[in-house]
């Protein structure tokens with residue numbers, strides 16, 4: 001039996017991967033916990049857009065995970081999870097922003113990727129509903145998207161079908177685990193290994209239970225869903241401060257704010273203002289867009305910007321998978337694969353060992 005803590009995208013992907021490799025699993029989560037990052041996320045699968053200088057290990061991890069997503073595109077459940085093969089346009093509206101996207105283009109070329117530069121007219125010929133203030137764009141093919149709420153439902157249904165158990169408790173503040181004996185709120189379970197995938201809350205559980213704490217902090221984010229009368233966009237569109245993901249039924253997901261607000265999980269007025277005012281800069285006719293909803297979630301951000309995936313030094317049967325920050329949806333499949341290799345005691349490749357807690361001597 002493998003016991004997983006946390007039923008966000010990371011815990012659910014891990015659970016399904018382990019069930020598929022023949023393990024029994026129980027997932028624990030806490031009732032009424034607000035601010036799951038997965039529930040607020042937009043679901044972009046865009047490693048090249050997210051790539052930053054000096055983060056090659058992370059980019060390679062994102063690219064490996066993207067390959068697993070690309071395999072899902074060939075499967076017939078792709079519509080059930082809103083998985084779309086589309087591309088991304090990174091748009092500039094002035095000289096400064098054009099410099100910045102040209103810098104990104106050069107950076108990607110150094111990595112061996114060759115996005116196309118599109119002029120004002122070329123950009124508008126691909127996306128005619130963009131505002132006329134658009135200056136230029138770069139076009140990155142095959143930077144896809146998935147719909148997190150549909151994906152979560154799909155994973156939960158699959159886990160249920162394969163007899164995985166999901167238990168919600170009022171509180172889980174401290175657990176005890178040694179020699180396969182796991183105590184959760186004083187109830188005993190047999191567990192070969194446990195997986196901590198509580199996103200931004202992982203540190204709380206690890207610190208209370210095992211006196212282990214990572215250099216990690218919560219970063220709040222809000223995303224919004226709007227609807228237009230007719231289809232406006234074909235591709236994912238990235239502006240300087242926000243991005244848009246066109247969905248079915250003319251829905252458009254808009255991401256995202258990034259704020260140091262601790263574990264605050266309610267949507268505040270400044271977040272509504274930020275997303276709608278930035279949107280107005282690119283799409284002034286706001287009166288033509290229906291507001292559907294807005295959600296806030298807490299991302300877990302490790303000090304070096306990379307997720308923590310692997311076993312703890314103090315007990316190799318305690319596995320960590322958290323700290324996925326802005327890219328947890330994209331990184332969920334590869335994270336599940338790595339954790340499954342730890343569980344099945346397979347050899348971990350050097351490029352994945354890099355993400356283990358050992359880099360913090362923990």
Ligand SMILES: Cc1cc2nc3c(=O)[nH]c(=O)nc-3n(C[C@H](O)[C@H](O)[C@H](O)COP(=O)(O)OP(=O)(O)OC[C@H]3O[C@@H](n4cnc5c(N)ncnc54)[C@H](O)[C@@H]3O)c2cc1C
Pocket residue numbers: 005006007008009010011028029030033035036037038039040041042043044045172173197198199200201202205220221222223255256257296297298299300321322323324325326327328329330331
């Ligand atoms: C606004 C926004 C937009 C984003 N857009 C994208 C995007 O486009 N593409 C992308 O790849 N990523 C995106 N992300 C990032 C992505 O959502 C996260 O990296 C990912 O969802 C993290 O998943 P998780 O399972 O680790 O955490 P979470 O989804 O936060 O799940 C953690 C779970 O642990 C549970 N938990 C807490 N404490 C305990 C406990 N003590 N015991 C048991 N369970 C517990 C919580 O209740 C929760 O269910 C976005 C995030 C935000 C906020």
